Amino acid sequence: MNYTVISDKITPLQLKHAARCICDAQSIAIITHQNPDGDAMGSSLGMRFFLQALGKTNVTNIVPTSFPDFLAWLPGVNEAIQYEQQPEAAVQALREADLVICTDLAEAGRVAALSPILAERFSAYAQSSEGSDSSEGSENSECSENSENSECSPKSSLLIIDHHLSSVCSGHPEQIAFPDSASASELVFRLAWQFARSSRAVVEPLSSHSRAIVGSRPDFSDILTPEFATCIYTGMMTDTGNFSYNSCEPEMYNIVATLLTTGIDKDAIYDRVFNAYSADRMRLIGYCLYHKMKLFPEYHAALITLNRKEMYRFNAKSGDMEGIVNMPLQIKDVYYSVFMREDKIPPHQQEEAKGAKVKAKISFRSQGNRPVNILAREVFRGGGHMNASGGEFFGSVDEAAAKFIETMSRYLQKD
Numbered sequence: 247m248n249y250t251v252i253s254d255k256i257t258p259l260q261l262k263h264a265a266r267c268i269c270d271a272q273s274i275a276i277i278t279h280q281n282p283d284g285d286a287m288g289s290s291l292g293m294r295f296f297l298q299a300l301g302k303t304n305v306t307n308i309v310p311t312s313f314p315d316f317l318a319w320l321p322g323v324n325e326a327i328q329y330e331q332q333p334e335a336a337v338q339a340l341r342e343a344d345l346v347i348c349t350d351l352a353e354a355g356r357v358a359a360l361s362p363i364l365a366e367r368f369s370a371y372a373q374s375s376e377g378s379d380s381s382e383g384s385e386n387s388e389c390s391e392n393s394e395n396s397e398c399s400p401k402s403s404l405l406i407i408d409h410h411l412s413s414v415c416s417g418h419p420e421q422i423a424f425p426d427s428a429s430a431s432e433l434v435f436r437l438a439w440q441f442a443r444s445s446r447a448v449v450e451p452l453s454s455h456s457r458a459i460v461g462s463r464p465d466f467s468d469i470l471t472p473e474f475a476t477c478i479y480t481g482m483m484t485d486t487g488n489f490s491y492n493s494c495e496p497e498m499y500n501i502v503a504t505l506l507t508t509g510i511d512k513d514a515i516y517d518r519v520f521n522a523y524s525a526d527r528m529r530l531i532g533y534c535l536y537h538k539m540k541l542f543p544e545y546h547a548a549l550i551t552l553n554r555k556e557m558y559r560f561n562a563k564s565g566d567m568e569g570i571v572n573m574p575l576q577i578k579d580v581y582y583s584v585f586m587r588e589d590k591i592p593p594h595q596q597e598e599a600k601g602a603k604v605k606a607k608i609s610f611r612s613q614g615n616r617p618v619n620i621l622a623r624e625v626f627r628g629g630g631h632m633n634a635s636g637g638e639f640f641g642s643v644d645e646a647a648a649k650f651i652e653t654m655s656r657y658l659q660k661d
């Protein structure tokens with residue numbers, strides 16, 4: 247057995263699509279999901295270092311909402327455009343980029359106020375790929391009407407690198423979406439790894455400016471810098487809870503071993519990410535566990551709710567709630583955990599909310615063969631993975647909690 251193997255998970259078709267998009271783009275915008283976590287930031291910043299190693303000079307990271315302080319030290323983070331601080335620059339970069347790359351993201355609706363602009367790109371991409379796929383035929387899209395003109399407006403080049411379950415990807419096998427991957431950062435690594443190793447990545451020049459990387463295969467040692475490795479490692483580490491769940495895949499450790507050859511200090515990365523919470527967050531956790539956690543022993547379930555008044559009391563920012571949902575699972579015989587927090591209803595949901603003044607944002611976790619995604623989908627307008635799902639409820643967290651208690655006998659296993 248070869249213990250150093252990192253297999254080719256990304257298919258030749260996916261790799262070719264990625265290579266073509268990247269080769270042909272002069273300007274590239276990389277965007278990730280709102281309320282970015284370690285994987286969102288790690289995968290998108292890592293992607294930029296990869297593209298820069300390929301000789302791409304016009305690459306912009308766009309972050310839709312603020313990122314937590316414990317990620318503010320990541321390499322390259324200061325050059326990222328944060329929408330809330332520079333809305334015009336973010337909109338312009340997203341709209342005008344030849345290629346938009348979504349990492350840890352496959353849905354246009356998950357980028358806060360940038361959602362309508364990303365949605366334009368998604369629909370332009372869907373139309374252009376319909377136009378180029380003879381088997382599906384082309385609807386009367388604006389792009390196909392102008393099919394003689396390769397400068398199709400609006401710009402439609404799109405690459406998705408994600409590991410969420412998402413319907414958007416189902417019709418587009420060339421998008422790099424693997425729900426079984428533990429992190430998007432791992433997929434960015436794999437793309438870089440395969441890109442450097444596969445001759446398939448070297449495609450015919452589509453236009454003059456793609457010549458920079460065509461013909462010369464990138465050397466992986468040029469891509470594998472400490473900055474790239476730090477970003478990828480951070481994403482892999484955070485999306486697996488420091489390799490404590492979703493982390494049984496042996497190759498993951500071959501990737502980690504490869505990253506460590508750059509000399510990065512993984513213990514220091516752990517310390518910066520996991521030992522960097524505010525005192526407010528520690529008190530908030532204490533409050534949640536002591537005052538707010540309800541246990542339902544018959545169903546092996548735990549429920550924590552937080553309303554806005556309570557979050558205000560602990561000066562809680564969105565990142566401060568991260569991970570609280572996992573904590574009750576540390577209790578013996580608790581296999582389900584639900585965390586609900588009150589949130590505002592955004593403008594685009596006002597109509598659906600039917601007069602509700604607030605909504606509950608809900609996280610579901612479970613262990614073993616106990617799906618929570620069906621409950622999330624059927625009762626709480628959400629969905630996700632079997633053991634990790636999300637949902638929402640128009641109304642207060644108390645009303646959402648009542649709904650959960652009312653329906654749990656239908657969805658939770660007693661044994």
Ligand SMILES: [Mn+2]
Nearest residue numbers: 285350430485
């Ligand atoms: Mn992720």
